[in-house]
Amino acid sequence: MGQHQHLNKTAESASSEKKKTRRCNGFKMFLAALSFSYIARALGGIIMKMSITQIERRFDISSSLAGLIDGSFEIGNLLVIVFVSYFGSKLHRPKLIGIGCLIMGTGSILTALPHFFMGYYRYSKETHINPSENSTSSLSTCLINQILSFNRTSPEIVEKDCVKESGSHMWMYVFMGNMLRGIGETPIGPLGISYIDDFAKEGHSSLYVGSLNAIGMIGPVIGFILGSLFAKMYVDIGYVDLSTIRITPKDSRWVGAWWLGFLVSGLFSITSSIPFFFLPQNPNKPQKERKVSLSLHVLKTNDERSQTANLTNRGKKVTKNVTGFFQSLKSLLTNPLYVMFVLLTLLQISSFIGSFTYIFKYMEQQYGQSASQANFLLGVITIPTIATGMFLGGYIIKKFKLSLVGIAKFSLLTSIISFLFQLIYFPLICESKSVAGLTLTYDGNNSVASHIDVPLSYCNSECNCDESQWEPVCGNNGITYLSPCLAGCKSLSGIKKSTVFYNCSCVEVTGLQNRNYSAHLGECPRDDACTRKFYIYVAIQVINSLFSATGGTVCILLIVKIVQPELKALAMGFHSMVIRTLGGILAPIYFGALIDKTCMKWSTTSCGARGACRIYNSVFFGRVYLGLSTALRFSALVLYIVFIFVMKKKFQGKDTKASDNERKVMDEANLEFLNNGTIRITPKDSRWVGAWWLGFLVSGILSIISSIPFFFLLPNPNKPQKERKVSLFLHVLKTNDKRNQIANLTNRGKNITKNVTSFFQSLKSILTNPLYVIFVIFTLLHMSSYIASITYIIKIMEQQYGRSASETNFLLGKIYFYLFA
Numbered sequence: 001m002g003q004h005q006h007l008n009k010t011a012e013s014a015s016s017e018k019k020k021t022r023r024c025n026g027f028k029m030f031l032a033a034l035s036f037s038y039i040a041r042a043l044g045g046i047i048m049k050m051s052i053t054q055i056e057r058r059f060d061i062s063s064s065l066a067g068l069i070d071g072s073f074e075i076g077n078l079l080v081i082v083f084v085s086y087f088g089s090k091l092h093r094p095k096l097i098g099i100g101c102l103i104m105g106t107g108s109i110l111t112a113l114p115h116f117f118m119g120y121y122r123y124s125k126e127t128h129i130n131p132s133e134n135s136t137s138s139l140s141t142c143l144i145n146q147i148l149s150f151n152r153t154s155p156e157i158v159e160k161d162c163v164k165e166s167g168s169h170m171w172m173y174v175f176m177g178n179m180l181r182g183i184g185e186t187p188i189g190p191l192g193i194s195y196i197d198d199f200a201k202e203g204h205s206s207l208y209v210g211s212l213n214a215i216g217m218i219g220p221v222i223g224f225i226l227g228s229l230f231a232k233m234y235v236d237i238g239y240v241d242l243s244t245i246r247i248t249p250k251d252s253r254w255v256g257a258w259w260l261g262f263l264v265s266g267l268f269s270i271t272s273s274i275p276f277f278f279l280p281q282n283p284n285k286p287q288k289e290r291k292v293s294l295s296l297h298v299l300k301t302n303d304e305r306s307q308t309a310n311l312t313n314r315g316k317k318v319t320k321n322v323t324g325f326f327q328s329l330k331s332l333l334t335n336p337l338y339v340m341f342v343l344l345t346l347l348q349i350s351s352f353i354g355s356f357t358y359i360f361k362y363m364e365q366q367y368g369q370s371a372s373q374a375n376f377l378l379g380v381i382t383i384p385t386i387a388t389g390m391f392l393g394g395y396i397i398k399k400f401k402l403s404l405v406g407i408a409k410f411s412l413l414t415s416i417i418s419f420l421f422q423l424i425y426f427p428l429i430c431e432s433k434s435v436a437g438l439t440l441t442y443d444g445n446n447s448v449a450s451h452i453d454v455p456l457s458y459c460n461s462e463c464n465c466d467e468s469q470w471e472p473v474c475g476n477n478g479i480t481y482l483s484p485c486l487a488g489c490k491s492l493s494g495i496k497k498s499t500v501f502y503n504c505s506c507v508e509v510t511g512l513q514n515r516n517y518s519a520h521l522g523e524c525p526r527d528d529a530c531t532r533k534f535y536i537y538v539a540i541q542v543i544n545s546l547f548s549a550t551g552g553t554v555c556i557l558l559i560v561k562i563v564q565p566e567l568k569a570l571a572m573g574f575h576s577m578v579i580r581t582l583g584g585i586l587a588p589i590y591f592g593a594l595i596d597k598t599c600m601k602w603s604t605t606s607c608g609a610r611g612a613c614r615i616y617n618s619v620f621f622g623r624v625y626l627g628l629s630t631a632l633r634f635s636a637l638v639l640y641i642v643f644i645f646v647m648k649k650k651f652q653g654k655d656t657k658a659s660d661n662e663r664k665v666m667d668e669a670n671l672e673f674l675n676n677g678t679i680r681i682t683p684k685d686s687r688w689v690g691a692w693w694l695g696f697l698v699s700g701i702l703s704i705i706s707s708i709p710f711f712f713l714l715p716n717p718n719k720p721q722k723e724r725k726v727s728l729f730l731h732v733l734k735t736n737d738k739r740n741q742i743a744n745l746t747n748r749g750k751n752i753t754k755n756v757t758s759f760f761q762s763l764k765s766i767l768t769n770p771l772y773v774i775f776v777i778f779t780l781l782h783m784s785s786y787i788a789s790i791t792y793i794i795k796i797m798e799q800q801y802g803r804s805a806s807e808t809n810f811l812l813g814k815i816y817f818y819l820f821a
Contacts, residue, residue, distance in 0.1 A: 026280055027199055030094060031208065033275040034192045035215045037101050040269040041185050042219030044108050047261040048073065048178060050227040050375055053361045054258040058121060058235060059171040060603060060611035063595045067588030070357055072175045074584030076182030081577045084186045086325050086570045093191045098276025101269050104184030108266030111177030114170040115259035121235045123253040124471060140485045141492060141501065142463035189576065194569040197560065206557055210394020217387030224379020226264060231256035231372040249370040251522060252614045256371060328570050337562045337647060338571060342578050344639035350583040351632035354591035362625055365616045366430055367534040368526035377538055382545050389549025404561050405651060408644045414551035415640060419633050421544040428537050429622035430530040435480045435615065438600045442486060442506050444479045451600040459506040460488045468604045470614045474524035475507040487519050594624045
């Protein structure tokens with residue numbers, strides 16, 4: 001017996017160890033798969049951020065429109081985030097995450113497709129020539145015969161180029177692909193973190209979340225390295241002879257192979273989706289139990305009665321879920337701490353999203369760095385720092401076991417330090433480049449008050465130059481000229497990128513002693529002082545990123561802690577929705593719109609429309625870019641201080657004691673009612689509750705009774721009864737014929753389409769009527785005041801004048817009866 005018992009105990013301990021191992025392995029597999037999805041998500045996001053300037057140039061669009069394209073990711077996310085967060089936690093979370101990764105990869109591939117359907121990129125007006133020809137032969141110098149030959153471009157070619165360039169509207173496919181990527185990314189964050197919080201050991205979730213975010217930083221590192229490599233490649237690599245391309249990666253017209261990054265990230269996202277389809281919904285549930293429950297479910301669903309019962313129960317569950325969703329949402333929006341935290345993180349993240357979207361453009365325009373150099377520096381230096389900060393934040397919280405208020409204080413401290421380093425960026429703004437015709441007169445001797453319509457100088461007034469052309473050359477006086485013609489250059493030598501122009505009359509006027517009046521192709525580089533500022537900027541960027549990221553993990557933990565446990569997923573989903581709507585969508589747009597205001601030279605499309613910006617005023621660009629980001633962060637800090645003050649006040653126990661006292665009072669009242677069987681309060685007591693439900697029953701019965709006569713009324717009272725019977729008989733005969741049935745269905749479909757189209761046309765006509773819009777706003781304000789007043793007038797009369805609800809209702813009814821009568 002003893003030996004049998006020993007064997008049984010050994011078997012039980014072995015089986016329990018197997019179960020623990022299985023549970024542990026299931027959760028570890030989920031963590032591994034989620035880590036890959038985090039890498040894929042971050043890779044796709046960073047590829048878009050790096051490519052936004054390239055997309056802006058490739059499709060010849062403004063920064064604000066490029067910001068809208070970047071924000072389309074958040075639009076797609078917004079469409080499903082709340083519902084995925086709420087209903088997703090009740091479904092198979094790993095499979096939903098897998099489907100999301102699959103959709104995300106498809107969106108990335110769709111984003112790259114326009115490249116394969118568009119024509120070759122034309123970085124200059126003269127590039128309509130054959131790529132195999134010497135492209136420098138088309139450069140316009142100060143020779144009238146060449147200018148005339150250039151201006152004699154046939155109208156057919158111009159019209160053809162204009163029609164071809166209308167393909168730039170294919171940016172809409174980039175917009176839709178990025179939106180699809182946003183839809184696919186939705187379940188990864190909320191469902192992944194809620195899954196970890198549900199099945200991780202107590203106190204380990206913060207470490208897992210911090211580790212996930214740190215591992216996710218591998219994606220941006222890979223993205224920055226690939227982006228740096230692809231940015232060096234010409235956009236049409238493999239399609240054109242690269243020896244004919246005369247611009248370099250430092251030229252403001254250069255477009256790298258942006259599409260390659262989206263193809264790589266799309267394939268990686270699709271690959272990362274595969275493991276999720278093989279993971280269990282609950283890692284703590286053994287496989288055998290899942291199979292048994294599945295087989296029982298199949299047996300039940302094969303029974304017709306059980307099928308009917310299941311459908312009924314499902315319908316009830318759907319109704320219950322929808323009702324519970326709105327109740328949970330109301331509970332969140334009435335939580336002052338949650339609302340305040342959403343607002344302050346909105347300001348913080350808007351600052352981050354807006355500045356990060358255009359940081360590559362800022363480094364190019366401010367410090368003269370190419371896109372490839374900017375990508376490499378930010379990826380190799382900044383991203384590992386961010387990963388370290390995220391991991392460090394989670395570790396500090398776990399190590400010191402910070403309370404909820406302690407976590408908030410820690411986040412505030414890191415935000416303040418990061419904000420102080422943000423202020424150091426302002427002295428690092430470089431002076432605007434010396435550009436003849438924009439910041440200087442064409443002779444280079446005097447500065448100009450405005451870059452708009454700078455008059456020609458006597459050194460180039462007879463050259464008959466195209467002032468809208470952007471083919472920059474750098475004179476040996478250190479001044480950049482908009483084109484060789486506007487520099488007054490008479491001759492050239494060399495080919496492609498090494499072209500040198502001579503006898504430049506506008507360079508000559510500056511009074512050089514060596515009389516070597518030449519210029520070479522491309523803009524003049526930044527001076528040494530600006531280069532030194534760039535290295536300081538990179539060093540501060542590293543420190544700033546470290547402190548920003550250290551408090552980054554805290555945001556997620558605070559959301560989870562300040563709401564009820566069952567609302568964690570919904571709280572994170574709603575928070576993401578607000579951030580993505582007002583931060584992710586709007587921030588790139590208004591940052592881009594303000595950056596567009598600092599542009600000094602716009603490109604011109606073949607159709608004569610405004611294209612992308614070629615050069616910005618560096619000083620104004622820096623002030624707008626940094627000033628807007630700093631203003632948003634300062635507002636967030638003020639809200640953060642108020643948030644901590646309210647949190648300390650709430651968690652000191654005052655609110656808890658008050659709620660406990662209220663419960664005791666209610667319990668005592670209920671006990672007295674049950675014991676005595678008598679009511680001790682009167683209708684004038686503030687605790688009195690009347691038979692409110694009787695009113696709804698009476699009104700409901702009256703509404704049902706009033707509906708009965710409508711079922712016996714005629715559709716057309718002016719039509720005789722006899723005609724109606726004949727038309728009804730003919731309609732029955734028609735519907736019995738199959739051909740007439742199909743015709744009727746077709747006509748009904750056409751009528752529905754016509755009605756829907758007419759509805760939107762009518763709606764558009766109404767919304768474009770200024771009188772109607774003004775009247776709607778006026779009545780909205782008027783009715784809002786009336787509805788609010790009538791809603792709470794009974795409460796006011798009770799509290800203000802001590803009247804009971806019964807007396808108030810009677811008096812108001814009497815007054816309104818006489819008034820309306």
